[in-house]
Amino acid sequence: MAPLIVDTDPGVDDAYALALAAHAPEVDLRAVTAVFGNVDLPTTTTNARRLLGMLGRGDVPLGVGADRPLIHPTTGRAADVHGDDGLGGVAERFGPLGPEPAGRALDVIARVLGTSTEPVVLAAIGPLTDVALLLATRPDLAERIGRLVVMGGSVGVGGNVSPAAEFNVWSDPEAARRVLVEERVPTTLVPLDLTHEVTVDRAWLDALAASGPVGEALAATRTVYARGEGLGEDRVPIHDAVALLEAIVPGTLATVPLEVEVDTSLGPGRGTVHADRRGRAPGGRTVDVALPDGTDVDAVRAALLERLGTHM
Template identity: 55%
Template sequence: MGTKLIIDTDPGVDDAFAIALAALSEDVDLLGVTTVFGNVPLESTTRNALRVLALCGRPDVPVAAGADRPLVHPQRRRAAHIHGSDGLSGRSAALPEAGREPDPAGAVSLLVSLLEAADEPVTIAPIGPLTNIALLLAAHPRVRDKIARIVVMGGGLGGGNITAVAEFNIWSDPEAARRVLVEENVPCVLVPLNLTLRCAVDSAWLGKLAAAGPIGTALNALTPDYLASYRKVLGWDGIAMHDAVAVAEAISPGILRTESYPVEIDCTLGPGRGATLVDLRPEGARDEGEGDVTPSTIEVAVDTDLDGLRGFVLGRLSRP
């Protein structure tokens, strides 16, 4: 069937594109979707995930709601000013009704059951705050061996979007992000903000998507508030597909070029909170750690064929 994949998400316009990318890909076995607080409250992110799957004709994919707040400190603000009050530019009601309820067992229980039932390791793509994944790894360490890798959209090299130094997903729950990216021994790929911004698509790309068929038309219709926000960020008419870039790597390993670096997350309560600290120094110049402790490293996405990546996403989203 191809890549076995679980998406953990907080839809969000770019999350909607990412879910559709996986749901419409014939070489992906989308085992489940779990939801988390983030761009908007949990009730909205869960409803949005169900509706995007309904749009894609995928009622077979189970959905379960997870954490509605961070592990330790409250989330200070959401991203409704970017994604709209409902997370989808105020247009979530234009998507099909799901006609079903989320799995009552909850996100972590669904993750455990899907991983344990899988006959081969599973890729997890967390594209929102990492709270659900931190809870999974803390409470169920035995499932680590069933995880092929965790492809995270989050962080930024040299700057952020929610603060001067922090990217939104990591900033929303730095303690959870540190647990997953720094403390756990699970293969991780970090897809940071500075790369996903370079992968932004313009109005011509969105026009091709809208002309591709009813699913493309519906996805494009979710973008007005998001487009207005990113016009200020990019300086031209376009949107950043942050989460779809990470899911593209989850589907097609190597579509992004990665390099191995030590990473740390700032969990202090000062102005640096939520910053992703990537040690870009040459390997021989890095700190050796204390005693026998060697700083752990993860794969960080640093580059891609921009036109190839955009074409890959458009081609998958344009399928009937």
């Protein structure tokens, strides 16, 4: 089983993602780290504890990460999408509380990377602040990351927090640029271009709710989340779960190697990810960008329901 770390800002779709990771037979969930993002850090930390407790993974170390971006402060959060509690207004359905935090996120991640005898998969499904700090302060551990899977960005369909920017990247563009442009860790980027295609409908959510307590709690988040995402009542995206499925089963999503750039200006384009489709420049760093072309979105949707519906 591949060792897996999930850096997350729960978050409704983060809850789906953690449910996927908790008992996937292909991976060994070695740590979860909470970062600011959809809601503030104390809430994302509590939500991570709720999810680990409900999923029966109290054995997984929980690290507490960054509570703000690297450079420019932002007060933007996504309570309008995820609810004030981060879990669609139904956080009380998730629990009991799992483990107390085991320390700082950077220390928890470094411990896993430093002791693993196999390359570790790092799934980053919130702002990339923790990952950027790790790579900046512990460059010796970069080679221990076999693959970084990032949910973030939009390379052609427009943004969800501004006309062009996606929330995770927009929350800390400097961190995103460090990770996606300056580093050399093998990276798969799962943008809105794909996650907006792998949406789920009412029948899918009803089937999930009927599967058991975990599925029922996840499906109960739909009211606030569907309204906040603004894609229509019968079209709910679960962005982070799509990225986690790719982290668990590499090759689930079709990818194209592209050079990317992140707009770190303070203007209206801040947080935009630009993908260069003209071809790879000699020596240029590419990331594998997951796109709808070549991806069987119906199969992805079905796989998510099958895995989430067989929990407990």
